[in-house]
Amino acid sequence: MKQRGSILWLTGLSGAGKTTIAKGVAQELQKRNYLTEVLDGDIVRTYLSQGLGFSKQDRDTNVQRIGFVANLLSRNGIIAIAAVISPYRQVREELKQTTTNFIEIYVQAALAVCESRDVKGLYAKARAGQIKHFTGISDPYEEPINPDIICQTDQFTVEQCVNQVLHYLETQGLISTDFLDRS
Amino acid sequence: MKQRGSILWLTGLSGAGKTTIAKGVAQELQKRNYLTEVLDGDIVRTYLSQGLGFSKQDRDTNVQRIGFVANLLSRNGIIAIAAVISPYRQVREELKQTTTNFIEIYVQAALAVCESRDVKGLYAKARAGQIKHFTGISDPYEEPINPDIICQTDQFTVEQCVNQVLHYLETQGLISTDFLDRS
Numbered sequence: 456m457k458q459r460g461s462i463l464w465l466t467g468l469s470g471a472g473k474t475t476i477a478k479g480v481a482q483e484l485q486k487r488n489y490l491t492e493v494l495d496g497d498i499v500r501t502y503l504s505q506g507l508g509f510s511k512q513d514r515d516t517n518v519q520r521i522g523f524v525a526n527l528l529s530r531n532g533i534i535a536i537a538a539v540i541s542p543y544r545q546v547r548e549e550l551k552q553t554t555t556n557f558i559e560i561y562v563q564a565a566l567a568v569c570e571s572r573d574v575k576g577l578y579a580k581a582r583a584g585q586i587k588h589f590t591g592i593s594d595p596y597e598e599p600i601n602p603d604i605i606c607q608t609d610q611f612t613v614e615q616c617v618n619q620v621l622h623y624l625e626t627q628g629l630i631s632t633d634f635l636d637r638s
Numbered sequence: 639m640k641q642r643g644s645i646l647w648l649t650g651l652s653g654a655g656k657t658t659i660a661k662g663v664a665q666e667l668q669k670r671n672y673l674t675e676v677l678d679g680d681i682v683r684t685y686l687s688q689g690l691g692f693s694k695q696d697r698d699t700n701v702q703r704i705g706f707v708a709n710l711l712s713r714n715g716i717i718a719i720a721a722v723i724s725p726y727r728q729v730r731e732e733l734k735q736t737t738t739n740f741i742e743i744y745v746q747a748a749l750a751v752c753e754s755r756d757v758k759g760l761y762a763k764a765r766a767g768q769i770k771h772f773t774g775i776s777d778p779y780e781e782p783i784n785p786d787i788i789c790q791t792d793q794f795t796v797e798q799c800v801n802q803v804l805h806y807l808e809t810q811g812l813i814s815t816d817f818l819d820r821s
Contacts, residue, residue, distance in 0.1 A: 490715065492714065503707075506699075520686055531675065531716045533714045
């Protein structure tokens with residue numbers, strides 16, 4: 456039984472919950488014995504994109520690079536889960552066209568909510584002008600127009616969002632429905 | 639039947655035959671239905687390492703980055719074949735320690751032979767001083783001390799070298815020996 460690869464691309468503001476959902480989905484998939492890799496924006500910046508900054512061009516390069524790696528995994532049957540702000544629409548659209556089973560997941564929460572969470576203290580620094588090019592504050596975020604999934608993390612729990620993603624994968628035949636009836 | 643992943647790391651001078659052997663091995667493995675990805679130095683520089691130059695630091699970053707990606711594949715059961723000059727010993731040793739099933743393959747040919755092949759015309763340019771930091775001419779190549787395989791491309795054919803690699807994988811139990819008796 457060879458599994459089908461895919462790319463779960465979680466885009467959204469800092470603090471929207473991308474990494475949390477990515478880890479939750481990965482954990483559930485691993486329980487079901489699916490091969491999964493999480494490509495988290497922060498980790499990937501260390502290993503793949505050191506030296507890149509936060510200009511539009513550098514952000515796009517970062518996204519393309521993660522997309523390239525995710526696609527190597529996806530086309531070999533691995534489920535690659537990328538959690539990356541990826542604020543620009545065009546480069547996301549390009550990945551959608553050029554990669555295997557790309558699923559765009561908009562991890563959505565109001566800016567005020569993300570800012571009030573401020574898990575890493577970054578919004579405070581951005582407001583104070585200590586971080587430039589900060590998405591949502593001093594840099595744009597271009598919302599997906601037609602994402603495959605929208606996880607509204609200011610209205611639903613992490614568990615609900617994780618299940619939403621798993622259910623989508625099941626309905627698309629990307630994972631089996633053996634566990635469809637879990638409550 | 640889940641396959642075992644590995645990293646076939648082909649190191650050697652420009653023109654030694656790394657890419658040719660990588661492609662040959664990949665082709666044979668694909669015939670046997672193994673999932674395989676070739677990470678070729680030149681291609682990878684476009685997708686993963688744009689902006690990096692050929693200083694020791696940049697070369698090491700390039701090698702670490704390819705190693706990171708190869709390991710994502712290897713630990714998920716894919717055979718990743720990297721064809722990269724990777725002239726510095728220490729960073730290769732680090733990869734050997736930190737990745738899954740790293741196999742160092744020294745693709746070896748005398749400098750004079752590589753230079754006489756000069757497939758890409760690079761040696762001529764390096765000799766003319768038009769390319770700086772050229773491995774073997776104006777930049778060092780640190781030979782592997784204890785490689786898992788040495789492919790001597792100035793003494794053996796491509797086919798012989800490819801078979802040498804396949805045979806090694808068979809003896810290590812990384813691929814099955816169903817085809818061991820091919821002539």
